[in-house]
Amino acid sequence: xxxxxxxxxxxxxxxxxxxxxxxxxxxxxxxxxxxxxxxxxxxxxxxxxxxxxxxxxxxxxxxxxxxxxxxxxxxxxxxxxxxxxxxxxxxxxxxxxxxxxxxxxxxxxxxxxxxxxxxxxxxxxxxxxxxxxxxxxxxxxxxxxxxx
Amino acid sequence: xxxxxxxxxxxxxxxxxxxxxxxxxxxxxxxxxxxxxxxxxxxxxxxxxxxxxxxxxxxxxxxxxxxxxxxxxxxxxxxxxxxxxxxxxxxxxxxxxxxxxxxxxxxxxxxxxxxxxxxxxxxxxxxxxxxxxxxxxxxxxxxxxxxxxxxxxxxxxxxxxxxxxxxxxxxxxxxxxxxxxxxxxxxxxxxxxxxxxxxxxxxxxxxxxxxxxxxxxxxxxxxxxxxxxxxxxxxxxxxxxxxxxxxxxxxxxxxxxxxxxxxxxxxxxxxxxxxxxxxxxxxxxxxxxxxxxxxxxxxxxxxxxxxxxxxxxxxxxxxxxxx
Numbered sequence: 001x002x003x004x005x006x007x008x009x010x011x012x013x014x015x016x017x018x019x020x021x022x023x024x025x026x027x028x029x030x031x032x033x034x035x036x037x038x039x040x041x042x043x044x045x046x047x048x049x050x051x052x053x054x055x056x057x058x059x060x061x062x063x064x065x066x067x068x069x070x071x072x073x074x075x076x077x078x079x080x081x082x083x084x085x086x087x088x089x090x091x092x093x094x095x096x097x098x099x100x101x102x103x104x105x106x107x108x109x110x111x112x113x114x115x116x117x118x119x120x121x122x123x124x125x126x127x128x129x130x131x132x133x134x135x136x137x138x139x140x141x142x143x144x145x146x147x148x
Numbered sequence: 149x150x151x152x153x154x155x156x157x158x159x160x161x162x163x164x165x166x167x168x169x170x171x172x173x174x175x176x177x178x179x180x181x182x183x184x185x186x187x188x189x190x191x192x193x194x195x196x197x198x199x200x201x202x203x204x205x206x207x208x209x210x211x212x213x214x215x216x217x218x219x220x221x222x223x224x225x226x227x228x229x230x231x232x233x234x235x236x237x238x239x240x241x242x243x244x245x246x247x248x249x250x251x252x253x254x255x256x257x258x259x260x261x262x263x264x265x266x267x268x269x270x271x272x273x274x275x276x277x278x279x280x281x282x283x284x285x286x287x288x289x290x291x292x293x294x295x296x297x298x299x300x301x302x303x304x305x306x307x308x309x310x311x312x313x314x315x316x317x318x319x320x321x322x323x324x325x326x327x328x329x330x331x332x333x334x335x336x337x338x339x340x341x342x343x344x345x346x347x348x349x350x351x352x353x354x355x356x357x358x359x360x361x362x363x364x365x366x367x368x369x370x371x372x373x374x375x376x377x378x379x380x381x382x383x384x385x386x387x388x389x390x391x392x393x394x395x396x397x398x399x400x401x402x403x404x405x406x407x408x409x410x411x412x413x414x415x416x417x418x419x420x421x422x423x424x425x426x427x428x429x430x431x432x433x434x435x436x437x438x439x440x441x442x443x444x445x446x447x448x449x450x451x452x453x454x455x456x457x458x459x460x461x462x463x464x465x466x467x468x469x470x471x
Contacts, residue, residue, distance in 0.1 A: 053400050054372070057393050074457065084455035087462060092403055092432055092452070094465040096396055099334065099428050101343025109462040139343055142389035 011065035011131040013040045015124070016055065018048045020078040021113045022070030028117030036124040047071070048109075049082030053093045056107065060140040063147065066106045066131035070120070073111040083111070102139045105130055149251070150198040152316050153223060156249065157196070158189045160221055166247050167218030170209050172202040178272045179259040183209060198223070200275055203256035203298055205409050207231040208364040214242040222246060225253040226320065227300075229309045230407035230443030231364035236311070237446040238405070240367050250312035250319065255293075255301035260419070262296050265289075300410025300423065303327040310444055327408065331427050350391040352418040354384050359412035359422050365402040365442075372397065399425035404433060404452040407443040436460055 017023040023044050029036060045051055048071025059067045069090060071083045090109050098104040108127055112120045153171070160166045173184040173195035181201045186192050205228045213220045224232060229250065236243045262273065262282065269285030278293040305327055307320025334342055360366050360373065372378055373394065385391045399406075399422075408430060412422040433440050433451045437459070440451050 054378075054393075054397060057396065061389050061393070081455065084457070084459065085452070087459055088437070088452055088455055091436065091460065091462045091465060092429060093396075093400065094462055095432050096400065096425070096428060098339070098465055099331075099342065099425075100346045100392060100396070101339045101341070102392075103339065104466050108466075140389060140392060142387050144387055 009132060009135060011039055011128060011134075011136070012063055013037070013066045013068065013124070013128055013131060014059040014064040015040050015042045016045050016048070016051045016067070016069045017042050017112075018071040018078075018083075019044055019046050021072040021076070022110075022120065024114035025070070025112045025116050025120040028114065029121040030117075032117050034117060034121035036121040037128040039128050040124050047077065047079050047082040048086040049077075049079070051086065051090075053089070056093065057140070060106075060137055061142040062145050063137075063141065065134070065137040066108075066127060068108045068110060068123070068127050070110050070112045070123075073113055076113065097140070103134055105134055106137060106140075149317065150196070153198055153249070153251065154192050154196050156316065157186070157192055157221055160247065161189055161192075165219060166221040168213060168216070168220045169196075170206050170213060170220060170222040171196050171198070172204060172206070173197055177270070179257075179262075179270065185209070185213065198251070200257040200273065201259065203254065203301070203414060205231055205362075205364060205411050207235060208362070208367065210241045210246055211235065211367050214245045219245055219247050221249065223249050223251050224309070224312070225251060226307050226309050227253060227304070227407070227409045229311050230306070230441070231409055232443075233311050233446050234405060234407050234443035235364060235367070237443075238367075248312045248314075250309035250315040250317075252317040253301075253307055253320070254304065255297040257293075257296045258298040258414075262291065265291055265295075267291070298410075298414060299421075300414055303329075305408060305441075311446075328427060328431050330421070331424055331431050334424070334428075346392075347388065349420050350395055351385075351388065352420055353391050353394070354418060355394065356417060358415045358417065360398055362411045362415045363402060363406075364409065364411070365405045365407070366398075372401070395422070395425060398422075399429060402426065403429040404440070404450040405442050406430065407441070436464070 017026060026042055048069055051069055056067050071086055074083055077083045094104060094107050110123050157169045169186040172181045174197050175182045179201045183204045183206045207228045210222060235241045267282055267289050271283045274281045275293055280291050280293055280296060282289040303325045304323055305325045306322040308322050309319055373380055380390055380394050406426045408426060410423050416422055437451045
């Protein structure tokens, strides 16, 4: 694991990972000794479809700077069609966040299968870097929840 | 029109084909019209009113009234019939127990726009050939009808009744409306401008829940916002996050089901343009998943309960247009 010693901004990334693919993908990237930032906190969900818009907003409320949702590739859902619904829902939600002027690059949906450990690590590296550039989440944070 | 409606309602009450009538009655002031249920001819004669201020969409009351014993008669404007269709589709009302009389729609008047002209002490408002004759405590005032039209009527989408059992007056057509213009204008702003616009609007919210309570699509027995653990308590927001969260979730819960009746903005005591959030979803659905008008029929699948294998990816949001 990398030890980041410089004092630059460290974003907090919440990753919702589907139990059947991305979560195993994260596991694979670990067993393959691939690096991905410790900024990423994974929350396991039974299906990407389990994530409702409230989860995403709640993550931002409690201090997340970026939220990424990982699920099975379209067509590969363990429950046949869950990720298709996720795709529509999240498209509309992200579009709405954008409409309210909240930086659209803080949110992302990525399809990562259980065999794609390398893709998982690469995605997380890239997303963390993108959010780091954006700086702390200010437009959708709850000041009452900010840590002193 | 009002006489014809009362006459027909009385006939149906007398021959026993309906037990109750949903319409409107006058409140404390002439312009202060409220939805009401009538059970007898006397009540109809006494209180029933239909004029330029009967803008309330009464379809939501059918959720309760249609479950009662005996048929219920309801007067619906074209926009309200969309709401009824949507409720029928979601099995929230018993359509067989409802007798719908379609009546002509607006444009209806917005009393706030009249008051905004500095006209106070209003006793009555009469429409005399598209000039409003306003009788006040301090004498008579006039203003053009067109300047006092409700926002939701100004961008009317349809004058066609999508469901009815009989009509009083004539049926109209689906209109070409400019209802997405403001959404488009906002989309073309920068993210910072949009953020500032919505902060200014949403920070006015007092969390009265009127937008939720009036919405014909919001008919859940248990609402997420009534859950004490939701983190969005029923109090004025103490942080901008709460305002954002409430309004995003409120609009999201009716996405794909909102018929764009405009009641949310009409009832908002703070005049927040809430319909813009709903219209944003409608506009996105139309452009991404094909034209869809909620309530236009009772058989099609709502966009968010449907999918196709080649839907666009969520990244389309990140790829488009100006930042």
